[in-house]
Amino acid sequence: MKHVAIFGDSVSKGVIYDQKLKRYTTGHGIDWHTIEQKLNIKIENYSRMGATITYGFEKLKKFLDTNPNVDTIVLEYGGNDCDYDWAKVAEVKSKDYLPNTTINQYRKTLQEMVKLIREKNIKPIILTLPSINAKKYYKWIGRNGLNMKNILYFLGDVEHIYRHHELYNVTLLEVAKAMDVETIDIRRVFLNNGNPNQMICLDGIHPTMYAEGLIVEEIINYMLNTYGESYKLPTLNKLALHLYQKEFL
Numbered sequence: 001m002k003h004v005a006i007f008g009d010s011v012s013k014g015v016i017y018d019q020k021l022k023r024y025t026t027g028h029g030i031d032w033h034t035i036e037q038k039l040n041i042k043i044e045n046y047s048r049m050g051a052t053i054t055y056g057f058e059k060l061k062k063f064l065d066t067n068p069n070v071d072t073i074v075l076e077y078g079g080n081d082c083d084y085d086w087a088k089v090a091e092v093k094s095k096d097y098l099p100n101t102t103i104n105q106y107r108k109t110l111q112e113m114v115k116l117i118r119e120k121n122i123k124p125i126i127l128t129l130p131s132i133n134a135k136k137y138y139k140w141i142g143r144n145g146l147n148m149k150n151i152l153y154f155l156g157d158v159e160h161i162y163r164h165h166e167l168y169n170v171t172l173l174e175v176a177k178a179m180d181v182e183t184i185d186i187r188r189v190f191l192n193n194g195n196p197n198q199m200i201c202l203d204g205i206h207p208t209m210y211a212e213g214l215i216v217e218e219i220i221n222y223m224l225n226t227y228g229e230s231y232k233l234p235t236l237n238k239l240a241l242h243l244y245q246k247e248f249l
Contacts, residue, residue, distance in 0.1 A: 003069055006032070006045045007056050008076030011130055013047035016209055017201040024049070029212025038220050044070070052101050053077035053109045060113055064120050073117050074184075076127040078168040079205060081106050089154050090146035097154060099164070103171055110175045125182045129169040130211070131190035134161040136204030184222045189214045 006012050014030035017023075032043045046059060056077050081101035089097050101109070110126075117124040138158045142148045155161065169187060176183045189211060193199050199211040207215065 008047040009051040010049035012076040029209035082168045128187040133196045133204040140203045
């Protein structure tokens with residue numbers, strides 16, 4: 001693996017919600033340049049904030065039509081696919097709303113992306129979805145005065161947000177297993193940490209810079225353990241601790 005292209009959403013782009021600036025920004029916690037250096041590879045990042053898997057598939061097809069000089073493509077989609085148009089959900093009390101991408105559409109599109117990548121003799125790798133915090137996100141949805149009673153009626157309970165998100169991660173893993181696709185499980189970083197304030201931004205859905213530092217560590221360690229590179233890494237937990245101190249202290 002020498003030349004990697006990444007297709008994903010704001011997670012792989014490294015976006016965080018900065019509470020001090022009160023806006024979204026690139027936190028530089030997911031530092032692909034560091035990964036390039038440590039693994040001696042070249043990375044092109046085509047991730048886009050707000051991207052769904054259907055958007056990503058169209059972008060991927062155009063990219064592959066150019067006969068790119070890459071040997072690996074990393075896919076990271078699902079967070080926006082499982083989300084809803086909350087303004088519409090808030091308008092009318094109903095159970096009949098569909099997510100941005102239905103679970104069947106998500107599964108089929110991911111399968112087609114993997115198939116197309118392999119047809120070009122390129123190796124696909126899938127990143128799992130980072131965990132989210134349902135209570136934080138529910139509060140975030142209502143920050144501009146939406147009718148939360150209608151939204152709660154649709155959800156049934158607040159934690160349904162988490163369960164629905166988890167369903168997309170389960171589907172991702174099912175596709176990866178069935179198609180024998182390598183998967184880097186960045187979700188484990190969140191499940192191993194019991195403090196959502198350390199790991200998840202105010203909006204409930206984006207990783208903090210601290211969490212991004214741990215994601216970097218997980219990716220590099222996976223690659224080293226899988227491909228047995230001979231060089232040694234510095235302790236990247238120090239990077240994560242530095243990002244945590246910068247963000248929270």
